[in-house]
Amino acid sequence: MKLIFRLGGIAALVAGLVILAVLPFATSFVEQWARRDVELRSRLVFSTARDQIVDLMVRNDTEQIDRLFERVATDERVLAIGYCDGQELLFPTKNMPGSFSCAQAARSDSETFSTIRADDRDVLVSAFPLKANGRTGHLVVLHDMSYVQRRGAQARNYIFLALAGVALGAAALVAAIALLIMRRWLASVRQAIENVRAGTPPLPHSDDLPAIGKEIHDVLQELDATRRTIDAAHTDWSPDALRAALSNELSGSEVIVVSNREPYIHNRTDNGITLQIPASGLVAALEPITRACGGTWVAHGSGTADRETVDTYDRVAVPPGHPSYTLRRVWLTEEEQDGYYYGAANEGLWPLCHIAFVRPVFRETDWRMYRAVNAKFADAVVAEAKREDPVVLVQDYHFALLPRMIRERLPRATIVTFWHIPWPNAETFGICPWREEIIDGLLGSSILGFHTQAHCNHFLEAVDAYVESRIDRERDAVTYGGEETLIRPYPISIEWPPAALAGQKSVEECRAAVRQRLGLPPEMRLGVGIERFDYTKGIIDRMKAIDTLLTDYPEWKGHFVFAQVAAPTRSKLANYRQLQEEAEALARDINVRHGTEGYEPIKLLVRHHEPDEVFELFRAADLCVVSSLHDGMNLVAKEFVAARDDEAGVLILSAFAGASRELAEALIVNPYNAHAMGEAFNRALTMPLGEQRERMRLMRDQVRERNVYRWAGQMLLAASRLRKRQRIRRVIAESRRRASAYA
Template sequence: MRLILRFGGIAILVAAIVILAVLPFATSFVEQWSRRDVELRSRLVFSTARDQVVELLAHNDSAQVEKLFERIATDERVLAIGYCEGQQLRFQTKNMPSFFSCAQAAQSDGESSFTIREQGGNTLISAFPLNVNGRAGHLVVLHDMSFVERRGTQARSSILLALAGVALGAAALVATIALLIMRRWVASIRQAMENARTGTPTPSVDEDLPAIGKEIHDVLQELDATRRTIEAAHTDWNPETLRATLSNELSGSEVIVVSNREPYIHNRTEDGIVLQIPASGLVAALEPVTRACGGTWIAHGSGTADRESVDAYDRVAVPPDNPSYTLRRVWLTEEEQEGYYYGAANEGLWPLCHIAFVRPAFRESDWRMYRAVNEKFAEAVVAEAKREDPVILVQDYHFALLPRMIRERLPRATIVTFWHIPWPNAETFGICPWREEIVDGLLGSSILGFHTQAHCNHFLDAVDTYVESRIDRERDSVTYGGEETLIRPYPISIEWPPTALAGQKSIEECRHAVRQRLGLPPDMRIGVGIERFDYTKGIIDRMQVIDNLFTEYPEWKGRFVFVQVAAPTRSKLASYRQLQEEAEALARDINTRHGTEGYEPIKLLIRHHGPDQVFELFRAADICVVSSLHDGMNLVAKEFVAARDDESGVLILSAFAGASRELSEALIVNPYNAHAMGEAFNRALTMPPEEQRERMRLMRDQVRERNVYRWAGQMLLAASRLRKRLRIRRLIAAGRRRASANA
């Protein structure tokens, strides 16, 4: 119905334009025709009265001249008649207007006509030359032209009514034709949907509209296949499932991953070039996914030997032992790294998004560099894209502006952005000087993912507060600039089973190896904490809890050691350097006060540990502590659970880490409450093996089912469904255009 009204409206609009264009010409025609008619009448009057006027003027019979003029002036169209001799008006009728002057008639020696507009009306003056007794003069006839305006108004009204009737008739005809076409088109779509629902094959046809119905039928079948894939793979997500899903749902699609951190780093050492896998939750989550789906990973090349390890196009095939995807490195200058990474990202956005009571630093120079680096990565994406509609996975807070930049260059791309850190509430986010630009950049995404629904809600509140948009709370979507962005929670996870678990020894062998390496007796209980040196991880608070534990439960002295692994990170930033120095000083103080000769309660290991070493520590530990002050998810908690195939060990988990929403069987703690955390330590160390197994079994089931392949699969399937919906919309739009053309 809307389309029919549109067709009818267009027909009426066209008719209105025609009427507006025709009316001025019609009015002009009426005026010209009326003027010619009056001029003809004046000439007829002159021809009829000329001889009589000449004779009366020759005899200077003024009385008869005036009678003759008055008789002629009785014509309703004639306003007045007069005779000019030179520039003197000798004879005139009583209605001769005061504005008339013989000087106007004397300007021409021959016959002439001109119009004078006075007192709101037009008067046509026709002057005819006469020669009386050798004296030149002019007989002038004046006509009132007001009737011309009345005649023009009548003509315009008649033409307007006639054209309006034609326009309405044309609009009705066009609407009727459009209705017939639309009914046929809608019937085709309905039949296609019914065939898709019942599984009936769609017959092949040559006509355009049924062909569109067949295409929509095919797309609906693909959407139904997506649903069946999700149901079939619901409980067993693995690399094969993910590859099969991508093959079915995104067949022929190009997948590009963009992150700041690269999955493999080449560094130059005294022993030559060594390959390092960085300690990054993002890398741990995405690397197995990228191996499963292939494609290209674009990242900053930060290794000292990275340039030596790429080809002429800055690409290297990874993993080295079994290449399955391409790593494309982007080079940043020292100035770019300082402004974009250390400045805007980690002194600005990182503390802004984490409630760790560290004040963000906002510098305009950093933001300019952040924007420039995002532009550089956008250009790299375009250079690597082999299709106009790739699937692009943009990762984390380093690239808040990148989705919009990609959208401007590749408008048909499906952009899935995942924000790996928390999103603050709208009031907190409001202190950011670049809040509108950040929101605009992220809304360039097709799908924007966060770890939890709470983070999604915070983002929607920020959009509602700071930009003009339309928010659909039921669908969790934002329509901005005519484009829709879906906002979804996708809790990130780890691969299952973890690759690092494959080469591990038994639990007892791991315990023996760790105790021997750290110089611990066989009966020593072990707690572990493994993370980067970051103020959001609560390392200082955790050490203070251990101090409190030994004060309130002194029986654990000499029987419990806490191994804190902390990889140095962002050491150029003062807050991170101070954290490391404070942690080292606190560990020395606690070891001095609670340790003895040969016994250190805290083993602080400040260096990078590879995945195999980390899993060995997990398997050797009695408890694992994740006491983040604020964390998007924290994969260390899930890695510990995955490492414990013996179903023993206790996880102490911060309530402010996203993982606490899924691993509710852990001991959930408030990291700011030292006393309560000390109680949790004591409870974990005294927990019966049966309770440990029950809790660990439930958590392992959770991590197994909700692994990283499911996380990636959900996002990619959402991208697939979105692409198919857009394809249906394009088909419908194409059908409408064809219907319009046929009409």
């Protein structure tokens, strides 16, 4: 009996020490994230109302400004709003503390946050610079911080009560069972606390876990959501930041990338073996990421000299000259390529998902080949995996079945699949004969990413319509076959700064060189469009818009030329051959009708252009057109913005490209409306330089902050959080198993 009481006393003492250690941490944790939550709310208020405030100030509409401020101040966390013009406080809302003055707010050329005492309470003052009517003032947003102390005290009390209950339960348990069982439970508790201290998000509620108070659960869930938002918004993503994140979050983890297109292609030519870097948005996005994280890239070896440059295990170290990762090539026969790539993927899934009014072709023979090639890639991934729990990044619609195949052979792998093209609505997807198998394959992923939230929603609707599963709409998660898949939007982007920009000459020199090469006079206005010959890109539609421009605004004849760069692609498919023939015929027709001797309004450049050539064209152009009929993202738009370090030039962007969700300062157009597009061309050509720079500056900020390293970082950090949760679950499950064995 004395031993039992002694063990119970030890357990109570240990539990008390845990309470003393955890309480200050928990209180500080809640207060810190609550303040960041308030700062984030202030930023959201400012970003939402900024343009409307500037417009009202320009119009000197003080009555509407007062109404706008009062409406915004109704937010439950906002105390008051005002505008500081120097030391003068303008438009204060009715709840503005009487003791507040502009002198109390810390102000600078960027956003600032400061805490003051006003009316016997702590108030957080957020000040945001705002330029209107040629003067710079500051929008000040005041938040009452007393709720932070209340939340901290409430969380401290709840945690104290919860931990006290655990202590009593532990003491009773130790009195009833052996010391060995208790030690194993304490080991699992210590592991959980260490993961919390390391920043691991709280575990989702489970009936198998010890119950905690609903209030604590809700607070931790809120903090988890806030942290995800703040992490994404405040990290300055770069190759070094990505490497640091990988080092901290995935230290010792193995990373494997899988794609159809390889980042380096070796071809045999008359001059020997040459190296080609393909013009692919997918490769442009993933190659710098794989350099940063190392590991292995598994891809189809398509070059004529690819077999000559690999070792006996079909591997080659890349990039050439400075190897940082391994490229593992997978070989496909011509029959496999025809059925898997040209057939099922590009005659079936590509038109199905893009809804570009080209009928998809579904052949059972193609699908059998698609399944077989996915299995071949699964074999390669398993062969390359050096651990039982690698992080596998599966890329694009070529590998819809691959996640499930990997999951069956590497059940502890963290599989992140990214779908680089749009996902159609459920009704459209329903015409696919293999819809259930595709959904089943993709739900083998731990995380499934799309470009936009709309594509995520469409996928969830398809899952709901065609397979038996449980969908958690609040968390955007699908539980299927006892396994959970998280569905997330990850807008893809480009590296910043782009490598192709490093060797570029000045904008003036690029303008002169391109015009000389195209046989144009120095003063000729130039527009560019750069993509593959693909029916989803709207090449025909933009040519019709140029025809409309020259018809409605004939003064541009002889003064404007459009250079359309179009690399031939998938020439085996009839739709692609017909598109190229139609584009060439339309260009000739427009040049005959609107051209004169020595002047052709459309220059059709049908060949592959290297990245440095593309960026030279971007820098030489007055405008760039991205007129996709339907696109997942379209990185050409972002590359044009990145190329314009002079902050000049105009981007004309289709509303049906994913990039339009981020680059709102472009001229957004409906590519199906030739007249409206022609008007957009004229507006771009007549846009004042000041307006061009204002628009371009905002777009460049967006592309710089939301670059490809952020895209990769978001997915990899999500994978890291998921792996930590799974580790905690395994520890708890193992401790319970051992406890049951000893009981």
